[in-house]
Amino acid sequence: MKTRPIRTLSRALSRSSSTTPPNLLRIASTSHPLHRPYSTHPPNARLNLPTDYASTPLLSHSSQAALANPELPASACNGTTKRMNLFQAINDALSIALGEDESVLIFGEDVAFGGVFRCTSKLAETYGADRVFNTPLSEQGILGFAIGVAAEGMRPVAEIQFADYVYPAFDQLVNEAAKFRYRDGACGRSVGGMTVRMPCGGVGHGALYHSQSPESLFTHIPGLRVVMPRSPVQAKGLLLASIRSNDPVIFMEPKILYRAAVEQVPTVPYELPLSKAEVLREGGDVTVVSYGQPLYKCSAAIEQVEREMGVKVELIDLRTIYPWDKETVFRSVRKTGRCIVVHEAMVNAGVGAEVAAAIQEDTETFLRMEAPVMRVAGWSIHTPLLYEAFNAPDVARIYDSIKKVMGF
Amino acid sequence: MRPRAVQPPSLFVAATCALQGVRRDSSSLSQRPDAKHVSFPGAVKSAFSNTMRFEQPSTYPALPTYRAVDQHGEVVDPAFKPDLSDEAVIKLYRDMLTVSIMDLVMFDAQRQGRLSFYMVSAGEEAVSVGTASALEKEDVIFCQYREQGVFKQRGFTLADFMNQLFANRKDPGKGRNMPVHYGSRELNIHTISSPLATQLPQASGAAYALKIQRMQDPSIPPRVVAAYFGEGAASEGDFHAALNIAATRSCPVIFICRNNGYAISTPTLEQYRGDGIASRGLGYGIETIRVDGNDFWAVREATKKARELALQDGGKPVLIEAMTYRVSHHSTSDDSFAYRARVEVEDWKRRDNPIARLRKWMEAKGFWDETKEKDARDSIRRDVLKAFSEAEREKKPPVWTMFEDVYENLTPDLEAQMKVLKEQLEAYPDEYDLGEFESGDKESLGK
Numbered sequence: 111m112k113t114r115p116i117r118t119l120s121r122a123l124s125r126s127s128s129t130t131p132p133n134l135l136r137i138a139s140t141s142h143p144l145h146r147p148y149s150t151h152p153p154n155a156r157l158n159l160p161t162d163y164a165s166t167p168l169l170s171h172s173s174q175a176a177l178a179n180p181e182l183p184a185s186a187c188n189g190t191t192k193r194m195n196l197f198q199a200i201n202d203a204l205s206i207a208l209g210e211d212e213s214v215l216i217f218g219e220d221v222a223f224g225g226v227f228r229c230t231s232k233l234a235e236t237y238g239a240d241r242v243f244n245t246p247l248s249e250q251g252i253l254g255f256a257i258g259v260a261a262e263g264m265r266p267v268a269e270i271q272f273a274d275y276v277y278p279a280f281d282q283l284v285n286e287a288a289k290f291r292y293r294d295g296a297c298g299r300s301v302g303g304m305t306v307r308m309p310c311g312g313v314g315h316g317a318l319y320h321s322q323s324p325e326s327l328f329t330h331i332p333g334l335r336v337v338m339p340r341s342p343v344q345a346k347g348l349l350l351a352s353i354r355s356n357d358p359v360i361f362m363e364p365k366i367l368y369r370a371a372v373e374q375v376p377t378v379p380y381e382l383p384l385s386k387a388e389v390l391r392e393g394g395d396v397t398v399v400s401y402g403q404p405l406y407k408c409s410a411a412i413e414q415v416e417r418e419m420g421v422k423v424e425l426i427d428l429r430t431i432y433p434w435d436k437e438t439v440f441r442s443v444r445k446t447g448r449c450i451v452v453h454e455a456m457v458n459a460g461v462g463a464e465v466a467a468a469i470q471e472d473t474e475t476f477l478r479m480e481a482p483v484m485r486v487a488g489w490s491i492h493t494p495l496l497y498e499a500f501n502a503p504d505v506a507r508i509y510d511s512i513k514k515v516m517g518f
Numbered sequence: 519m520r521p522r523a524v525q526p527p528s529l530f531v532a533a534t535c536a537l538q539g540v541r542r543d544s545s546s547l548s549q550r551p552d553a554k555h556v557s558f559p560g561a562v563k564s565a566f567s568n569t570m571r572f573e574q575p576s577t578y579p580a581l582p583t584y585r586a587v588d589q590h591g592e593v594v595d596p597a598f599k600p601d602l603s604d605e606a607v608i609k610l611y612r613d614m615l616t617v618s619i620m621d622l623v624m625f626d627a628q629r630q631g632r633l634s635f636y637m638v639s640a641g642e643e644a645v646s647v648g649t650a651s652a653l654e655k656e657d658v659i660f661c662q663y664r665e666q667g668v669f670k671q672r673g674f675t676l677a678d679f680m681n682q683l684f685a686n687r688k689d690p691g692k693g694r695n696m697p698v699h700y701g702s703r704e705l706n707i708h709t710i711s712s713p714l715a716t717q718l719p720q721a722s723g724a725a726y727a728l729k730i731q732r733m734q735d736p737s738i739p740p741r742v743v744a745a746y747f748g749e750g751a752a753s754e755g756d757f758h759a760a761l762n763i764a765a766t767r768s769c770p771v772i773f774i775c776r777n778n779g780y781a782i783s784t785p786t787l788e789q790y791r792g793d794g795i796a797s798r799g800l801g802y803g804i805e806t807i808r809v810d811g812n813d814f815w816a817v818r819e820a821t822k823k824a825r826e827l828a829l830q831d832g833g834k835p836v837l838i839e840a841m842t843y844r845v846s847h848h849s850t851s852d853d854s855f856a857y858r859a860r861v862e863v864e865d866w867k868r869r870d871n872p873i874a875r876l877r878k879w880m881e882a883k884g885f886w887d888e889t890k891e892k893d894a895r896d897s898i899r900r901d902v903l904k905a906f907s908e909a910e911r912e913k914k915p916p917v918w919t920m921f922e923d924v925y926e927n928l929t930p931d932l933e934a935q936m937k938v939l940k941e942q943l944e945a946y947p948d949e950y951d952l953g954e955f956e957s958g959d960k961e962s963l964g965k
Contacts, residue, residue, distance in 0.1 A: 151951070152948060152949065152950060152951035153951075154948040155948055155949045156948070156949075157946070157949050158946075158949040158950070219781070219782070219784065220781075220782050220783045220784055222783070222784075222788075223783045223856055223857040224856070226782065226783075226851070226852070243788075244783075244784050244788045246750075246753035246784075246788070246789050246790065247714060247750040247751065247753040247754060247781050247784065247789065248753045248754050248755060249754075250754075250755050251753070251755070274712070274713070275713055275714075277713075278754065278755055278756070314634075315634035315635065315696070316696070317694065317695055317696040317699075318694065318695060318696075318711075318712070319696070319711070319712030319713060320696065320712065457935075458931070489920075489921070489932070489935045489939070490924070490929075490931055490932060490935060491920055491921060491924050491932070492694070492924070494692075494693065494694040494920045495634075495685055495693055495694055495695055495696055496685050496693035496694070496914055496915070496920075496955075497693070497694075497917055497920040499950075500917055500920065500939065500950070501920065504949070505949075506942070506946045506949040506950075507942060510942065510945065510946070
């Protein structure tokens, strides 16, 4: 009974339909072309273009490029690669973790059928419903449960469906997971086996409750490691390192990259180092520090600036946002004397504030500064549906900041 | 239990009793010799037993599901008397039809890329329209997100729906919220928030506020709060907090659970093991009923009675668990056939449908027929498409409005950020598309 009206309505809504009844013509004849209603890019833009993931230098488009990564162990460099997007790379890491270590358990809301972002596809079928399972809908329950599982020596990988929904579990993370080892003291127990995965960040139409990047709420909490990968290769290596780490890790996955970011990923198990930043391109004039999805925008802005101004910009991916790799950042800024920090989350009390403060506290770096540290970040507002494109850092704002910091 | 600063015991008890307005004779807690009942403070009516036995949930029968009208449209409750005129029933039936037709149009529109997101409420139209029809205009509503029928019944127009869905300049949410996150001050419905169950303790608090306000000013008419949620949300800590605090503070709130069988992909078997959500109401000392959510009349009658109960004895919470089936996908972002069989859904649709059931009842009463049905559907569809078209072509609110309402007034920080953005848009006009937005008076915003 329902299928016929749906077809009819499809026709009614169709702008190109020639069989549209007269009373529907007003919809059918609307003249502006079908377009994505949110976060469109303007026709004459040369900076704020959609990220071209197929050509960005931040992804390994060939097997050779992937295997040339000096951080990979020999076993990976001598092996093969496979084209994967971000959710497939995460799925691969989870599958490896389940396969190599019986103490690994994976759970969260809707994970059994593969998860709403497909990160846990086929894991329940392969490793059994005792180790990969759905939980009731309760974030505080999920993370309290994970802490208990970890406290008894296992390695839970808990999923929070969206970072926006982690707050009911804040007590468990801040007062329990982070303090567990400290509280137990010489008794020696910890919940280091625990990893908490959560998709984060904007996708263009997530509005107030499907686009938050709450990393700085966790970077303020000693005892938690906070990691955000930028790509499939990074995600696999950093997630395996997080799961094997003996500290609780908050692993934040930029959900816009789940399908968009595709690259060649080494097939064997490998780890990438936690609390170690990576220099993605070298340059002597400006240091741009970022993590997660904005790195792609930084990369596009840097290419444009370098073409136009002949300056050389160094781009650094923090990867682990806390405890973060100050030495790599200081080394770069001592060389360039200029630094811009870029993140999607609100600018106030964000990661940019921490990086800028650390730079000016380090005497050797401070004395080399040619310009104040700049921040390009979300405004101090909630993410509004219609205005995400005006809120998140874009290529033009990063480009403009590089020019400003050069002209200071 | 958190450790608290210790006060002298007598003072502490006195202060607690005074605060709660409860008088507790100190003698009531003492145990008389040979008493048959426990007088522990935490369970004052428990009889002593000399048999050690753990209670088995399975030995208690499941709570019954109240029906007034069965799936053939026949009245099964001999005490049931419809309290509405034929015209009033037709109005509510049309509300249900409108929601159902709008859902089909908007689901399709989302598939065509005309809006970013949509959620339908197929199969749950009677729960929302039926409960809302038994509430008063002054009552305060907290929804979850699948209750468009509540909005429709209370007077939300098709234009109101469409303006929100297209986030245009007439959307009171100022284009900030995802589609289906409606809100209306005029209709006393708080704006929808995506996080689950957060609305429930808020509903308890709101109900307490209504109660206190009436105590302070008896000229205010008695009001209740109605709070909607799904059975999945009832797993959140906020659900339990809400029921418990509402019970202890005697809040006039009606908790309305739409138990539709699924929380996205998670079936109820993996959500809970007790007797649904209703059994929990009893656990918290709350009057509770389970109703057939496909039966418009059962839902309406139960809510009418619940409102009456909620206002008795100075106010108290009531729980209604309405049993339904989520015929649709969770949202346009979901394909439910990845986790449930198509035949299961088809089977449900064939067996029972709240709209078809009320229609059968109306036809049996002789005031509805095929012609009226067709006319109603055609005219509603026309109206939906008209509202759709008008809302889609409206301009969006000015970009500057995104800085408003974070605080009551713009902070110096926000004013500075707005200025930076303004300079950026002026310096790079080709990089930003402002065409669909009203220009607005950005100069006036900072003042």
